[in-house]
Amino acid sequence: MAVSLGLEDVFIKYTGLTFIDGNAGVLRYRGYDINDLVQNTGFEEVCYLMTNGELPNSQQLAEFKKSVKEHYKLPDHVMELISDLPREADTLTMMETAFASLSSGDYQWNKENDRKQVPKILGENLGIISNIYRHKMGMGLQNPDPKYDYAEAFLRNCFGNADEKKISAMNAALVIYVDHEVPASTTAALVASSTLSDMYSCITAATAALKGPLHGGAAEAAYKQLLDIGNVDNVENWFKTNILDGKRRLMGFGHRVYRTYDPRMKIFKKLATTLEQTDEQKKLFEIAVKLEELGVKEFGGKGIYPNTDYYSGIVFNEIGFPIYMFTTLFGFSRVLGWLSHITEYVEEEERLIRPRAVYTGPDKRDFVKMQDRK
Ligand SMILES: CC(=O)SCCNC(=O)CCNC(=O)[C@H](O)C(C)(C)COP(=O)(O)OP(=O)(O)OC[C@H]1O[C@@H](n2cnc3c(N)ncnc32)[C@H](O)[C@@H]1OP(=O)(O)O
Ligand SMILES: O=C([O-])CC(=O)C(=O)O
Structure with missing residues (x-):
């Protein structure tokens, strides 16, 4: 029986999202080269592309941005939860905790509506990650300002200001990290989604897998x-x-x-x-x-x-970010890739992911009672 350790070269889904040519060093989102996207777009534009399959026109982009901004404000219980966490806690642990707290027990996948959750989760994501930074820095928590687009609102909520070069670099970093086909974190999200778990729980599963130094760390x-x-x-x-x-x-x-x-x-x-x-x-x-x-x-x-x-x-x-934010900033962008893959999977494939293991333990043996054990 052949086992593929690390699931190397195992294909677990079809995708129209991200193409990688590992020998040529090429990466494309929905057919667009990563270099073109970094040079010509912003984060929300790429989120729209990934979610809807095409680049938005200016009206579609404005509406998408508006629907994200409507959710910049975090529910009070999430703000309280973040501020109650020990400040020395790991920032990815804070991210996992905040997303887990948004999941609801009675959630049901709904193929017609799940894509509509994306702007809401993106808005909440901005509130969560900027407030994790604020909490680590000992600043009071506050909601991002919906006057500003994503990258700028994020930097302003973290630092109180943002110059053009930094906004542009933040946008580029967000676009770069959006998706990468099925790395460990996305696979973890897919495994959770294949059981029809809710979107927030899938993000929590993915965040846990992102943390280690072989991946996002x-x-x-x-x-x-x-x-x-x-x-x-x-x-x-x-x-x-x-x-x-x-x-x-x-x-x-x-x-x-x-x-x-x-x-x-x-x-x-x-x-x-x-x-x-x-x-x-x-x-x-x-x-x-x-x-x-x-x-x-x-x-x-x-x-x-x-x-x-x-x-x-x-x-x-x-x-302007300290080391302890690096992995979390990766996750900040990748939330969109996770959402794109799980919605694509549930909408188009929807099959429980349940691989097998080749058993290598002892053959059947007689049970040994406690008093007879050495
Ligand atoms: C955003 C991301 O997640 S990108 C990845 C980020 N991770 C890192 O940068 C951590 C360092 N890199 C690594 O550990 C690995 O390259 C991984 C985990 C990313 C990929 O590893 P795998 O595909 O599983 O390859 P594997 O671990 O089997 O390594 C294959 C061979 O390359 C060697 N190798 C792989 N990466 C490295 C490295 N960074 N430094 C030195 N040797 C390496 C291994 O020692 C092994 O050598 P061997 O065949 O002589 O034993
Ligand atoms: O593809 C991978 O295994 C890891 C990676 O580069 C990413 O998730 O961005």
């Missing part, structure tokens, strides 16, 4: 690597001691699907230099470039290249 791990190296002159020595001799994995490198550069990584690398950098940020960027060079030289032959999380932490930090 890699941006944090990759950034901490740069801090650990500390100085560009130390890169070679650090690489030899930790990666070559120490057999540690180079974080922010490698991918299950890409065998070449992840196209999103190239966008993040460029973004990192378009934003203003402090001396410390400049230094970390230089370290990252040097480490990338060594990593590609050593591992490129095996198809191991930098992935999207390699430079994203630097960009998030330049926008």
